[in-house]
Amino acid sequence: MDSRKLKILQAVVDEYIVSGEPVGSKAIMAHVKASSATIRNEMAELEKQGYLEQPHTSAGRIPTYAGFRLYVDTLMERDPLTEEEKRRLDSMIDENAATEEELVNSASLALAQLTKCAAVVANSAPKFSMISKVEVIPTGKRMYVILMITSGGTIRNKVCRLEFDLTNEQLEFFDKYLSENLEGVPVDEISEETFDRIREAMGTYMMTLTPLLSELFTLAKEMTAQDIKLRGEKNLLTCKDFDQTEIIDFLDNKREIAKFFDDSFSGLQVSFSPENDGFVIHNSSIITAPFKKHGKTAGALGLIGPMRIDYAKFIPYLEYFSQRITDLLTDSGSDEEE
Amino acid sequence: MDSRKLKILQAVVDEYIVSGEPVGSKAIMAHVKASSATIRNEMAELEKQGYLEQPHTSAGRIPTYAGFRLYVDTLMERDPLTEEEKRRLDSMIDENAATEEELVNSASLALAQLTKCAAVVANSAPKFSMISKVEVIPTGKRMYVILMITSGGTIRNKVCRLEFDLTNEQLEFFDKYLSENLEGVPVDEISEETFDRIREAMGTYMMTLTPLLSELFTLAKEMTAQDIKLRGEKNLLTCKDFDQTEIIDFLDNKREIAKFFDDSFSGLQVSFSPENDGFVIHNSSIITAPFKKHGKTAGALGLIGPMRIDYAKFIPYLEYFSQRITDLLTDSGSDEEE
DNA sequence: AATTAGCACTCAGAGAGTAAGAGTGCTAAC
């Protein structure tokens, strides 16, 4: 591939990112030393090769998603963060957050504000963390709360209504039994077998406690389910690059992106909507960056925006935030009990 | 006010509700026995009186909000629910829900589906309920979870990071002290004074526990804050009666309707956007119906939709649901410990 | 006096035609 052609492609993408309009040969002349005719010829070839396309004959060129791919992977020049920008980003996140959740939330909020895109947080923590506490707390007539806390600091509870009241003895037994048998167990290892094993071991108490036990397992399941949080939905709705009805549908079942995030934990990734069938917003791109805690993957921070997003700027943002989160999670002497 | 004129107004509103288009005199002839000319004369008068308006000279009439007011308050004939419909509505809510929250949520989801509007739940419960349990649970190095449960079944927790680790002794003392001093206290009675009183009484332990105590009070504050949940946002976004940008702004700060719900707890209410300054969606109307628990107001169920909503049908829905919730909350022997 | 038929009038919305402008592809010259 000709170096001038690459330069032209780069110029088209750069230009398209800021204008959002098809880019003509004249506009490129500012970036590449050649006449508009030459550029036109090259552009025609780039089109043949699948990197550019024309909305209609008499319009300029738009990068195809293959064009964006090439741009992001090799052409683009990142805008490195200045010290001042770094300080600014630092000031936007809650460095004193007591929990990982709060910290990451503050970062996603900051991202949404900075980029005018939607920010995503995929929390993979439960997968790699273990149960650090299980407790059953009576809260009223036949009402009990199951409280579960993981080493990662995630806290969930579930209210159960039973048919009978439990005796203090039963409750103590159950509480103790759970502490002994579940604390320290990785959350995602809790399965049908664990359930059966515990049920058998409990013997006589089984009958009364079975419903409680089963709620407990539902709770564990819920905790391992991938948790996706979206911020800045507004930015998607007001972005004119998108089909509004598509965005509305997407927001209606955000859950669907969860599975997409499964392969986002290995490193910074940029992907475009045509690349993942699951993801339905045309003309969109997703950037994800994982963050870690004590060397173990803890989750990923992401950005959903139009294909013509300012990659050069936003990728560094995302990287900086994920690095910062990683540092903060690892430094803080808070909960490295694993 | 002439009875025929009222009939015409009613017909205009009825017609407008189903069509969404300005209603002409001919269309009214199907409802009122008079010639189109007569109806035109009457309509002109209704316009003078402020009940109807014309988008432009050569169009039919649209009810003003005053017209809707009159319609809803006196003209409208409700569609009573058939037994079959009642069964259907029953099947859509989770009658076995363990908590009030789950029950009400299922109802709001059902409402959103049935009406294609947005459903709102305003939970006033904390106001009228008391603390039934406070616990401080250590979860890691210098990390503690404060758990608070109200008699209404609301559960909240807050993670705190301290500068020191607490001794077992301290923890036990604090736990016991809180149980003795806070359990049974109405949530909204917790104030600065309570805070000061407890801090003084704690004496020597004060220094170390102050941050924990202050987090605890923040938590109590959060619990009394009115909690508003919206379902079916999609329906607002896709409703062509609304200005989309207005809806987007509204969804971006839903919190704002919270204060509006303050006066919704007395009985069924229908209000239109021009009537409450706080509420910004033009052309919208809100229907709210409170529900109770053991005779005390527990919250309100609401519906946000266009002004041309099917009041005759939806008001009975809302009334039925709020009654059903009231019954279920009161019947269930679950948590009437007050 | 109230109602109605008839008619001229108004106005939004759809469709057609036109002009301007941006950008292209191709050809011929450099």
Added chain:
DNA sequence: GTTAGCACTCTTACTCTCTGAGTGCTAATT
């Protein structure tokens, strides 16, 4: 291999016209 020049294409905005729905007013009818 590159560039200037030009004819061509196609979108967009604008204007104009036509149609249809619905009105208000007047005169006739009950």
